[in-house]
Amino acid sequence: MSDELNEIHSHDVVIIGAGGAGLRAAIEARSLGASVAVVCKSLFGKAHTVMAEGGMAAAMGNVWKEDNWRVHFRDTMRGGKMLNNYRMAELHAKEAPDRVYELEEWGALFDRTKDGLILQRDFGGHKYARLAHVGDRTGLELIRTLQQKATSMDIDVYMECKIVKLLKDSSGAVTGALGFWRNTGEFVLFKGKSFILASGGIGKSWKFTSNSWESTGDGHALAVRAGADLIDMEFVQFHPTGMVWPLSVRGLLVTEGVRGDGGVLRNSENKRFMFNYIPEMFAKETADTEEEGDRWYEDKSNNRRPPELLPRDEVARSINSEVKAGRGSPHGGVFLDIASRRSPEYIKRRLPSMYHQFKELADVDITATPMEVGPTCHYAMGGVRVDADTAASTIDGLFAAGEVAGGMHGSNRLGGNSLSDLVVFGKRAGEYAAKRALGMTKDVEVDQAEVRDAINEALAPFNRSQGDNPYKIQQEIQDTMQSLVGIIRNQQELEQAQVEIDKLKQRVNQAGASVSTRRFNSAWHTALDLISMITVSESVAKAALLRKESRGGHTREDFPKADPEFGKINHVVRIVNNEMTVTPEPLPQMTDELAEIFKDDVK
Amino acid sequence: MADLNVKLWRGDENGGELVDYNIEAQDGEVVLDVVHRIQATQAPDLAVRWNCKAGKCGSCSAEINGKPSLMCMTRTSVFEPGETITITPMKTFPIIRDLVTDVSFNFKMLKRVPALKPKPREADGTYRMYQEDIERGQEFRKCIECFLCQNVCHVIRDHEENKTNYAGPRLFIRYADLEMHPLDTNDRLSLLQDKMGLGMCNITKCCTEVCPEHIHITDNAIIPLKERVVGDRYDPLVWLGKKIFRKSKAKTTVTE
Numbered sequence: 001m002s003d004e005l006n007e008i009h010s011h012d013v014v015i016i017g018a019g020g021a022g023l024r025a026a027i028e029a030r031s032l033g034a035s036v037a038v039v040c041k042s043l044f045g046k047a048h049t050v051m052a053e054g055g056m057a058a059a060m061g062n063v064w065k066e067d068n069w070r071v072h073f074r075d076t077m078r079g080g081k082m083l084n085n086y087r088m089a090e091l092h093a094k095e096a097p098d099r100v101y102e103l104e105e106w107g108a109l110f111d112r113t114k115d116g117l118i119l120q121r122d123f124g125g126h127k128y129a130r131l132a133h134v135g136d137r138t139g140l141e142l143i144r145t146l147q148q149k150a151t152s153m154d155i156d157v158y159m160e161c162k163i164v165k166l167l168k169d170s171s172g173a174v175t176g177a178l179g180f181w182r183n184t185g186e187f188v189l190f191k192g193k194s195f196i197l198a199s200g201g202i203g204k205s206w207k208f209t210s211n212s213w214e215s216t217g218d219g220h221a222l223a224v225r226a227g228a229d230l231i232d233m234e235f236v237q238f239h240p241t242g243m244v245w246p247l248s249v250r251g252l253l254v255t256e257g258v259r260g261d262g263g264v265l266r267n268s269e270n271k272r273f274m275f276n277y278i279p280e281m282f283a284k285e286t287a288d289t290e291e292e293g294d295r296w297y298e299d300k301s302n303n304r305r306p307p308e309l310l311p312r313d314e315v316a317r318s319i320n321s322e323v324k325a326g327r328g329s330p331h332g333g334v335f336l337d338i339a340s341r342r343s344p345e346y347i348k349r350r351l352p353s354m355y356h357q358f359k360e361l362a363d364v365d366i367t368a369t370p371m372e373v374g375p376t377c378h379y380a381m382g383g384v385r386v387d388a389d390t391a392a393s394t395i396d397g398l399f400a401a402g403e404v405a406g407g408m409h410g411s412n413r414l415g416g417n418s419l420s421d422l423v424v425f426g427k428r429a430g431e432y433a434a435k436r437a438l439g440m441t442k443d444v445e446v447d448q449a450e451v452r453d454a455i456n457e458a459l460a461p462f463n464r465s466q467g468d469n470p471y472k473i474q475q476e477i478q479d480t481m482q483s484l485v486g487i488i489r490n491q492q493e494l495e496q497a498q499v500e501i502d503k504l505k506q507r508v509n510q511a512g513a514s515v516s517t518r519r520f521n522s523a524w525h526t527a528l529d530l531i532s533m534i535t536v537s538e539s540v541a542k543a544a545l546l547r548k549e550s551r552g553g554h555t556r557e558d559f560p561k562a563d564p565e566f567g568k569i570n571h572v573v574r575i576v577n578n579e580m581t582v583t584p585e586p587l588p589q590m591t592d593e594l595a596e597i598f599k600d601d602v603k
Numbered sequence: 604m605a606d607l608n609v610k611l612w613r614g615d616e617n618g619g620e621l622v623d624y625n626i627e628a629q630d631g632e633v634v635l636d637v638v639h640r641i642q643a644t645q646a647p648d649l650a651v652r653w654n655c656k657a658g659k660c661g662s663c664s665a666e667i668n669g670k671p672s673l674m675c676m677t678r679t680s681v682f683e684p685g686e687t688i689t690i691t692p693m694k695t696f697p698i699i700r701d702l703v704t705d706v707s708f709n710f711k712m713l714k715r716v717p718a719l720k721p722k723p724r725e726a727d728g729t730y731r732m733y734q735e736d737i738e739r740g741q742e743f744r745k746c747i748e749c750f751l752c753q754n755v756c757h758v759i760r761d762h763e764e765n766k767t768n769y770a771g772p773r774l775f776i777r778y779a780d781l782e783m784h785p786l787d788t789n790d791r792l793s794l795l796q797d798k799m800g801l802g803m804c805n806i807t808k809c810c811t812e813v814c815p816e817h818i819h820i821t822d823n824a825i826i827p828l829k830e831r832v833v834g835d836r837y838d839p840l841v842w843l844g845k846k847i848f849r850k851s852k853a854k855t856t857v858t859e
Contacts, residue, residue, distance in 0.1 A: 513648070
C-alpha cells in the first residue's frame with residue numbers, strides 16, 4: 001500500500017458522477033471530440049437516478065395538445081415560489097422535449113399512447129399530463145439508456161473511485177481532482193481542462209431519507225471548499241410520501257405517480273384532508289370538492305385538479321399537520337389510498353415497482369389496502385451557483401449539472417422536473433465544458449504540494465488508532481439535522497443546530513478507519529464522507545437561520561408566511577478565510593416578455 | 604426479541620473464513636439492515652456494496668444460506684427462529700474483500716454489445732411504436748444488473764475458462780432487448796453464436812429462478828434468440844435473402 005501518487009489520468013473533460021446529468025454531459029462532450037472521463041463512487045449504472053420513479057416532465061403535448069413550454073415554465077416557477085433562476089427554468093421548459101426524443105432514439109422504451117407516441121402522466125403542480133415514463137421505473141430507463149449510449153462512445157469510466165479534493169492552478173482554475181480507488185485504497189489524480197460536478201444530492205444527512213448512501217453532498221462540499229459559490233442551500237425538499245413502516249425502510253420513496261394515477265390521501269377519520277390545505281396561490285386552479293377532483297382525471301378542460309396534486313412542499317406540510325393534530329395512521333403517517341379507486345390490474349400495470357416494494361418489504365398489498373406514508377428527505381434545491389446557459393460555476397474550469405447545481409427549482413422542485421433537469425443541463429454542461437477544453441492550448445498544471453496535502457488529509461483516519469466510530473458520528477449528524485433542521489424549523493432550534501454542528505465538526509476530525517487495511521475499508525470511506533456531510537449540513541443550517549420566512553422547502557413556524565422582500569434574494573454560501581459565510585444577493589430579474597406569463601396570478 | 608446468529612464471510616483474494624456475529628433481532632428488517640448494524644457496531648471495516656436498499660439498483664447481491672439473493676429484499680422473517688443466517692459473496696466473481704466481488708467481467712461484456720442503430724424517424728418527425736410491440740423489450744429493460752443470473756449460470760460459475768467466450772444471461776437479455784427493439788436495424792446474431800457463446804447455454808433456467816425482477820430470461824430471451832440464430836443460419840430463404848441484400852443490410856460492428 002502506497003502513500004504516493006502512482007496513477008494519473010489526463011482528459012479534456014473530467015466528470016464527477018455517473019447519474020443522468022454526468023452521463024448526458026459525457027455523451028455531449030465526447031460527441032464534440034473531447035476526451036472524457038466519468039468518475040463515480042459506485043459501480044456504473046447504480047447512481048441515484050436509478051431510483052427515480054414517476055417520470056420526466058416535458059411539454060411534448062402528446063396527451064394534451066394545449067401544453068407548451070410556456071405552461072411548463074409557469075408551473076415550474078410557481079412550484080418554486082418564483083425563486084427559481086428564471087433563465088434556467090426557461091431553458092429547461094424549452095429544451096426538455098428534445099432531450100426526451102433523443103433518449104427514445106437511443107433506445108429508451110417509454111410507455112406509449114394509443115397512437116404510438118410517448119405517453120405522458122399527471123403529476124403534482126403540472127397543469128397537464130406531462131411526464132414521459134416507463135411504469136414507475138423511469139429513472140432506471142433513463143440511466144440505462146444513457147449508460148448504453150455512453151458505453152458505445154469510447155468514454156473512460158472510472159468506477160468506485162471517490163474524489164476527495166479539487167485542485168487549482170496558480171490562476172485559480174480547477175485543473176485536478178484527487179481521488180482513491182475504493183477497492184484498493186490507492187490514490188489517483190485526474191488532470192483535466194474542464195471539470196463537471198454531477199454528483200447528486202445531500203439527503204444522507206437526514207435520518208429519514210429517500211436517498212442512498214452516496215448522497216453525502218460530495219460535489220457541494222468539493223465546490224464550496226474549492227472556492228465556488230453555493231446558493232439556496234436552505235431549501236431541502238421533503239417528499240410527502242415516503243414509507244413509514246417497517247422502520248428499516250422508513251423514508252423509502254412512494255412515487256407521486258400513485259397520486260397522478262388516481263390515489264388520494266386520507267387521515268385516520270377517512271377524510272381527504274388535502275381539501276383543508278389549499279393555499280390561496282393555487283386556489284383558482286384546484287378543485288374544492290371531491291367530485292370535481294375525481295372528474296378532472298378524465299376532463300381537464302371543465303374541472304380543476306385535486307389538491308392531492310398540489311406541489312410537494314404543500315402536501316408534505318399538510319401531512320405533517322395532520323399527524324401533529326392526532327389524525328395520523330398507526331405508524332405516524334397518513335393513508336395513501338389507490339386500492340379503493342382503481343382496479344388491481346390497473347395498479348399493477350401502472351405501478352409495478354410500488355406493488356412489488358410494499359408486498360416484499362411491508363407485507364402490504366396496495367391493490368387491496370391503503371399505504372401508510374409520511375414526508376421523507378428527498379432533494380436539495382440548493383447547490384452550486386451556475387450560469388444558466390453554460391452551467392459554469394463561479395470558479396474557472398468547474399461546471400455543475402443536475403441536483404448538485406442550484407437555481408433551477410427555486411425553493412421547491414416539481415416532481416418530474418428532476419430527470420428533465422439532468423438531461424437538459426447535463427447536455428449544456430458537457431457542451432460548454434468541452435468547448436472550454438478544446439479551446440485551450442497549454443497543458444494543465446497541478447500543484448504537487450496540494451496533492452501531498454490532500455493525500456495526507458484523506459489518510460488521517462488511519463492515524464487515529466483510537467478514533468471514533470464513523471457510523472456513530474454519521475448517525476449523530478442525521479439525528480441533528482432531522483430534529484433541528486427538518487421539515488418545520490424555528491429560530492431556537494436552528495441556533496441549537498449551529499452549536500451541535502460545531503461540536504460535530506470536531507467529532508468528524510476524530511473519526512477513525514478502524515483497521516489498517518485500505519482495501520475496501522468501509523469505515524475509512526464513511527469517515528471521509530462525513531467531511532462532505534458536515535459541510536453541507538452547516539450550509540443548510542446557516543442559510544435556514546437567515547431566511548426569516550416560509551417558502552417552498554423552507555418552513556419556519558416563527559415566520560409562517562412568505563415575505564416579498566425575501567422573495568427578491570438568494571442566499572449565497574461561500575467559504576472565506578476558512579469561515580463559511582452566507583450573503584443575500586438579488587435574484588436575477590425576469591424579462592418583461594416572460595413576466596407577462598404571470599400577469600394574472602395571485603402572488 | 605431473540606438474537607440473530609449471523610455468519611459473514613470475511614477475507615480477501617488470499618483467503619478468508621466465516622466469522623460469527625450475534626446481534627439483537629429487530630422487527631421488519633431485511634438482511635442488509637442486519638449487515639449494516641453489524642458493520643456499525645462490531646465490524647466497521649466490513650466491505651459490502653449497497654445503494655438504494657429498495658431492490659432497484661442491484662448492488663447488494665450475495666449468497667444467503669447458499670441462495671443467490673439481494674440482501675435488501677430478503678426479510679429476516681423468512682428464517683426459522685434460531686436459524687443461522689450465512690452470507691457469502693457471489694461465487695462466480697473474484698473476491699475483492701468480504702462480500703465485495705470484482706464484477707468487471709460483466710461491464711467488459713456490455714462494452715462488446717453492438718449499439719442500437721435506429722431507423723429513420725417518420726415523416727412527421729416522430730417514432731411510432733405501439734405498447735404491444737415494446738412490452739417484451741420493457742420486460743428485458745427492467746434488469747437492474749445485479750448479476751445474480753451471471754453468478755448462478757453454470758457455464759461460468761464452474762468454468763472460469765468460459766468467461767472469454769461466453770456472455771451470460773444478463774447479456775443475452777440485453778441482446779434480446781436490441782434484437783427485438785422496434786427501431787433497431789443492427790444485426791448481432793452471428794456475433795452471439797460465434798463469440799458470445801449463446802449455444803453453450805443449456806437452458807437449465809437457473810438464471811430465471813434467481814432474477815429479482817422476475818424476468819423470463821430463458822423463455823422470453825434466450826430461447827427466442829437461439830431460434831433466431833437457427834432460422835438465420837439454416838433457413839434457405841433467409842440465407843438467400845442475406846446473399847442478395849447483403850449490401851443494404853446494416854453491418855455488425857464489434858468493439859473488442
